[in-house]
Amino acid sequence: MHPNQNSSRSSEAELASGEEEQPSIGAKILHRLRQPETTSDMLLAIKGVIAGTAAWALSVFVLESDVAFMAPWTALLTVHATVHRSLSRGVQTVVSSAVGMGLAFVILQFFDVNIWSFALALLVGLVGARLSWIRDEGVAIATTAIFILTSSEPMFADRILELLVGVGVGIAVNMLIIPPLQNQQASRYVDSINRRIGAVLVEMADEFSESWTTDSADEWLKDTESMSKELNSAWQTVRFARESERKNPRKLLLRRGKKMHEDVSYEEILTRVDEGISHLRNLTRTLREAAYTSGGWDERFRTGWVSVARDTGLAVADPDESVEPLYDRLRKLTSDMSEAENLPNIEWPTYGALIASLRHIIIIVDDVASAREARQTD
Structure with missing residues (x-):
């Protein structure tokens, strides 16, 4: 599809979003009051x-x-x-x-x-x-x-x-009087960014399964920039959380409890999340540039890649989701495409970039999911 052509599905999505019921003022106030910062x-x-x-x-x-x-x-x-x-x-x-x-x-x-x-x-x-x-x-x-x-x-x-x-x-x-421990704010940021990454991946897979425009890619790039800003806020919250643990009697009492848990390394997790945002940005730019290339996509690749990308997005949003099958499926897709008879005619630089970026995201999802205590799962 030409990059300047608008898809009908995008128009329908915009119309549907405009018809969604907006939350009431009371609901907004209640949501604000429930925020950890408030x-x-x-x-x-x-x-x-x-x-x-x-x-x-x-x-x-x-x-x-x-x-x-x-x-x-x-x-x-x-x-x-x-x-x-x-x-x-x-x-x-x-x-x-x-x-x-x-x-x-x-x-x-x-x-x-x-x-x-x-x-x-x-x-x-x-x-x-x-x-x-x-x-x-x-x-x-x-x-x-x-x-x-x-x-x-x-x-x-x-x-x-x-x-x-x-x-x-x-x-x-x-x-x-309840000396503050800010881990709840930190986990909320980690969970929010992961869910946003997952939502973009799912939307990207849905768009790519049919057709997409450079406008969609531009929106995804804006989303990654917004995620980076939210990540900066997450870093500030984590630093504040570490300070809140110093000389805090609540932390000493928690350590005396029956269950002893290792401290969650938010610094390490946020570093990995930052890498995930970078790979998602690279993935978006690759799709954006691919919109200008002539010729069609190999349907075997499109179908396989879309399936893995959509399931990866769902796994990012769900901290309890397993990602091992996703890695195996992506590796099988790579192997199948390598054995294709028309290999010289396939846009392998683009295909390889899409596979590599998605592979890195899957690995990062696995690392972040291994520390489920760092996310709000309710």
């Missing part, structure tokens, strides 16, 4: 409220502070997305706030609080915030100095005690 954000906000309120209550009812701002403020600064960040940034907050108190003490001792001394305190605080070892929470130098300089009764000893209480409460809340 759950993590809501949990982090709840923990921030608990930490700040608890720190304020300790300052008011236990320490009997008249101006209980330092403890809840530092508690909020300390509650982060992972336990590791809470610990590391909690230490930075303590150091930065202590430096800010020292800066405010010097200003109060040697200068009056006026526009020039206040500006000097902010300048020194913001410059100090650029230090690499406190950069994440370095701005606390300036903000702590502001709190102290604008307070009618600085009371440095009380402020330091409130600072320690706030940081301690923030760390304790983040460690005790």
Whole structure:
């Protein structure tokens, strides 16, 4: 079929897709609320409220502070997305706030609080915030100095005690109240990308079984680019998941359970998935260029290759699917075509490229399927 000719089946598919019922707003909201990222954000906000309120209550009812701002403020600064960040940034907050108190003490001792001394305190605080070892929470130098300089009764000893209480409460809340483990997000990304690869392969086989256009190939290339972007998000999630496991008491409790499982190597799996996307892109480009070649396809090859490609797509989408028969079928197709009598007349460079790309995808599917724990199968 000429590449500029539109197939009737494509038009019917577009018409059918336009008639599909769109999900309601309530369903979209419910789906969004069920997302792991939304759950993590809501949990982090709840923990921030608990930490700040608890720190304020300790300052008011236990320490009997008249101006209980330092403890809840530092508690909020300390509650982060992972336990590791809470610990590391909690230490930075303590150091930065202590430096800010020292800066405010010097200003109060040697200068009056006026526009020039206040500006000097902010300048020194913001410059100090650029230090690499406190950069994440370095701005606390300036903000702590502001709190102290604008307070009618600085009371440095009380402020330091409130600072320690706030940081301690923030760390304790983040460690005790469902410290996050982000493996669910990582597995969701892995499963999403695999299902998308499988869907493209199935669609590709369906198109190639009859006829296809360069427009279809262009859409498949756009899909692979979108998969690459989603893969980048998956890498970010995996790195965050690894950080969430550090110093996490939940991980220690899970290791003490009856069933001991090896950690899933998402890094290795995503590397293989990236290779799968590359081979799918090469496969798409080969079909795109083949649309311009003259002559027809060998029906034995077309039928055999389409069957293997469609079943490979289904296997990619299903983590429980076995791929060993697919490899054997592709090898048999190669052997049968090699024994064809009209071998010189067959477009073997194109056929070989299609077979090679599909072979690599099958091998990658087998590798990814061997780690089913890394995918959401529900």
